[in-house]
Amino acid sequence: MRTTGRTKSHPHDDAPDTAEAFERLAGLPDGPERKALRDELVQVWLPMAERIAVRFRGRGEALEDLYQVAALGLVKAVDHYDPARGYAFEAYAVPTVTGEIKRHFRDHMWTLHVPRRVQDLRNRVRRAAKELAQTTPGRAPTVAEIAEYADLSLSDVRTGMEALDCFAALSLEAEVPGTEGYALGDGLGEADPRYDLVVDRVAVRPCLEALPERERTILYLRFFRGMTQSRIAQQLGISQMHVSRLLSGCFAQLREELLAETG
Numbered sequence: 001m002r003t004t005g006r007t008k009s010h011p012h013d014d015a016p017d018t019a020e021a022f023e024r025l026a027g028l029p030d031g032p033e034r035k036a037l038r039d040e041l042v043q044v045w046l047p048m049a050e051r052i053a054v055r056f057r058g059r060g061e062a063l064e065d066l067y068q069v070a071a072l073g074l075v076k077a078v079d080h081y082d083p084a085r086g087y088a089f090e091a092y093a094v095p096t097v098t099g100e101i102k103r104h105f106r107d108h109m110w111t112l113h114v115p116r117r118v119q120d121l122r123n124r125v126r127r128a129a130k131e132l133a134q135t136t137p138g139r140a141p142t143v144a145e146i147a148e149y150a151d152l153s154l155s156d157v158r159t160g161m162e163a164l165d166c167f168a169a170l171s172l173e174a175e176v177p178g179t180e181g182y183a184l185g186d187g188l189g190e191a192d193p194r195y196d197l198v199v200d201r202v203a204v205r206p207c208l209e210a211l212p213e214r215e216r217t218i219l220y221l222r223f224f225r226g227m228t229q230s231r232i233a234q235q236l237g238i239s240q241m242h243v244s245r246l247l248s249g250c251f252a253q254l255r256e257e258l259l260a261e262t263g
Contacts, residue, residue: 016044022083041078042071045093049074052097059105062123066101073100118163124150125160207257215250218243 018041025041028034053070057063077093128150132141141149147157173183208216214236221227221235229247233240 018044018089019083022081022089026083038078042075045074045078045089046071048090048093049097052094053101056101056105061105062127065123065127066104069101069104070097073097076100118159121152121156121160122163123160124152125157126164203258204254207254210257211250211253215246218246219250222247 021037021041025034025037028037049070050067053063053066056066073096074093077089077096080096081089081092083089125146128146129141132145132149136145143154143157143161146152147154150157152160175183208219211219217236218232221232222229227235229243230240233243236243
């Protein structure tokens with residue numbers, strides 16, 4: 001397989017010319033020869049995959065883990081590339097590797113802000129558990145084993161393990177397990193308009209207390225007893241027109257005082 005000569009330019013400086021190798025790979029049956037050629041193709045294209053991974057660093061994931069994800073995407077690209085379609089391998093591999101990394105972030109990273117320390121614990125716990133799993137066949141490594149292997153406290157390991165399952169926020173329309181169609185959003189409260197009424201009453205109380213007794217009585221009868229201006233006039237022995245003027249004067253005075261306090 002030629003890895004130096006190139007028939008056309010590539011975006012990556014060291015992109016190998018592997019067209020002939022892929023043609024040969026497509027014609028080989030499953031077996032040691034095909035596997036060896038496949039592994040060789042993955043190896044020569046690995047620098048490209050790692051450069052793609054570097055573009056995603058600084059987003060809360062260790063670069064070493066990004067390299068592994070990119071390598072997985074590269075393997076998928078090599079396995080599924082069909083040279084008969086007429087386009088270069090690189091044109092197929094770049095979006096495949098990039099898509100694998102983006103899928104990793106979507107499935108294994110948080111949609112909400114998480115403290116950097118928790119992200120680091122999650123990465124260390126995940127890496128330790130993965131490596132220990134090779135030495136504990138048939139069972140998952142224990143918290144104590146992970147703590148010893150990763151040089152972490154038991155509490156830190158538990159925090160990291162909890163973080164492994166907390167990458168994405170559920171939709172408010174998601175159904176609550178064990179219910180029949182009850183969504184998360186159904187359990188959320190709404191803004192109570194009566195809170196504004198409480199605030200308004202507290203704000204206006206000192207102004208009401210400053211009014212003359214007759215004006216306070218008229219306001220009470222009108223808005224708390226629901227009496228008409230005519231009935232108020234009869235009860236107080238004054239004209240309905242006088243009641244109307246007193247109410248208008250109270251409103252103007254209260255409005256002026258409240259605006260002065262908020263201005």
